[in-house]
Amino acid sequence: MCGLEQFSHVWLIYHFHENTNAVKQQQQQHVKAKVHPPALGGKSIGLFATRTPHRPNPIGLSVARLLEVHSNGTLIVGGADLIDGTPILDIKPYLRHDIQTEASVPEWCEAATAASLIREVRWTAAAEASLLSALPSLRFYSQFSDVRKAIQQVLCLDIRSVHQGRGNAADGQRFVVRFDKLELVFHTYEAHVEVERCDLY
Amino acid sequence: MCGLEQFSHVWLIYHFHENTNAVKQQQQQHVKAKVHPPALGGKSIGLFATRTPHRPNPIGLSVARLLEVHSNGTLIVGGADLIDGTPILDIKPYLRHDIQTEASVPEWCEAATAASLIREVRWTAAAEASLLSALPSLRFYSQFSDVRKAIQQVLCLDIRSVHQGRGNAADGQRFVVRFDKLELVFHTYEAHVEVERCDLY
Incomplete structure (x- = not known):
């Protein structure tokens, strides 16, 4: 090297x-x-x-x-x-x-398009409490604020597949994704994502 | 696609x-x-x-x-x-x-360093004549000015290996490289490269 x-x-x-x-x-x-x-x-x-x-x-x-x-x-x-x-x-x-500064990309690849797809991430009190108690067992994070921010950065992007209804609200439906040693349970609404739980799996 | x-x-x-x-x-x-x-x-x-x-x-x-x-x-x-x-x-x-505009590279990778290594390329009359007569047989070029420019872009960079004395003048010594269907014979001097011949091989 x-x-x-x-x-x-x-x-x-x-x-x-x-x-x-x-x-x-x-x-x-x-x-x-x-x-x-x-x-x-x-x-x-x-x-x-x-x-x-x-x-x-x-x-x-x-x-x-x-x-x-x-x-x-x-x-x-x-x-x-x-x-x-x-x-x-x-x-x-x-x-x-x-660095090809004159490069052009289609509109769907522009940052503005990505930004328009971002949902606000909200946490239930139970989700924050479960994250805090799981913190000592995590592999990649030691600070509460770091892991909370990282989870927000993931969930704000609507990571669901097309078959799971990506892009659309799914009121009441629970989705699950693994992150570090956590199993995140979340709901997707029109303009926000709610984290319900994040427990160790 | x-x-x-x-x-x-x-x-x-x-x-x-x-x-x-x-x-x-x-x-x-x-x-x-x-x-x-x-x-x-x-x-x-x-x-x-x-x-x-x-x-x-x-x-x-x-x-x-x-x-x-x-x-x-x-x-x-x-x-x-x-x-x-x-x-x-x-x-x-x-x-x-x-595009990572804030990226930094060592000085030897900067364009100015590359520019300082460039030698002027000169052509003998025999080299230009042999290039012109070889033109119809080339695979990638049909215009005389295009192939002449491409050869200059290659030879101006001192493409010799370290063992061939890259960086140093080698007055009188002949070097040979293949380009398209041509065998280029050139000499490397302190501040310029001279193309002696470019014949079909």
């Missing part, structure tokens, strides 16, 4: 090793040509026009801030969206040429 | 399939940890601090302008540095988040 510490950012190239359709794919020898990105509100688009993990070659690409380079070769990075344990295929320095 | 045409730029992830040390690597089961990037003027640095093709996983990453998307799935791209026939592993849209 000698010399890498001179760069502020790196590219991570990695294997999407937790694709839930990986086994199915191997049997069928193909992936679905179209996907439903959250920002397209239920419409589909060709997979190569997206960064979906479900690709013919399940290779991921993320830019990350390079925080620390240890003498044993360990890198500490931040700001990247990888699952813990992801196999890294390659690491490259982020260069000036990677 | 449906939807990809809405993007101006794409990422190409590919296999460095023409690595000349590929066979050697497989036998030795390792790559050299350090490389000699041209901009470091003979000094070495860890391979992960560079974009060298000689990496443990020989995967390349280049941004390209997306010029055309054909209905049969063929993409026409520009501005990327790939060898003809390179196996493409994945294609991804270039997104706003890929």
Whole structure:
């Protein structure tokens, strides 16, 4: 890793090793040509026009801030969206040429579109209490405010699948997702998401 | 490729399939940890601090302008540095988040350093004449001015290896490189490169 510490950012190239359709794919020898990105509100688009993990070659690409380079070769990075344990295929320095300021993207990829899809996240008293009591058992967080913020950043984006009614209110229906060592139970309303519980699983 | 045409730029992830040390690597089961990037003027640095093709996983990453998307799935791209026939592993849209304007790089990666290494390219009359007569047989170029400019862009960078004396003048010594269907014979002087011949091979 000698010399890498001179760069502020790196590219991570990695294997999407937790694709839930990986086994199915191997049997069928193909992936679905179209996907439903959250920002397209239920419409589909060709997979190569997206960064979906479900690709013919399940290779991921993320830019990350390079925080620390240890003498044993360990890198500490931040700001990247990888699952813990992801196999890294390659690491490259982020260069000036990677900044293409004149690049244009369709409107559904603009930040404003993403912002318009964000829901406010509200917590029940029970949810906050259960999070606080679970805190000592968490793997990736030690501060209450950190984990609370991280959960908000996840749930505000409406992470439900198309089949779960993504984009639409589902008053009364409970959804469950795992986060660190927690099982989050939440409800999705027209303009907000409510966290009902977050218990250790 | 449906939807990809809405993007101006794409990422190409590919296999460095023409690595000349590929066979050697497989036998030795390792790559050299350090490389000699041209901009470091003979000094070495860890391979992960560079974009060298000689990496443990020989995967390349280049941004390209997306010029055309054909209905049969063929993409026409520009501005990327790939060898003809390179196996493409994945294609991804270039997104706003890929622009990290606050990223910093070491001085040897700055454009000014690259510019300081550029030599003027001069042509002998024989070189220009041989290029003109070879033009109809070229595979990638049909215009004299295009191929002449492309050759200049290659030779101005001092493409010689460290062992060939990269960075230093080599008065009188002939170097040879293949380009399209041409064999370029050139000399490297202190401040310029002279193209002696460019004949079909």
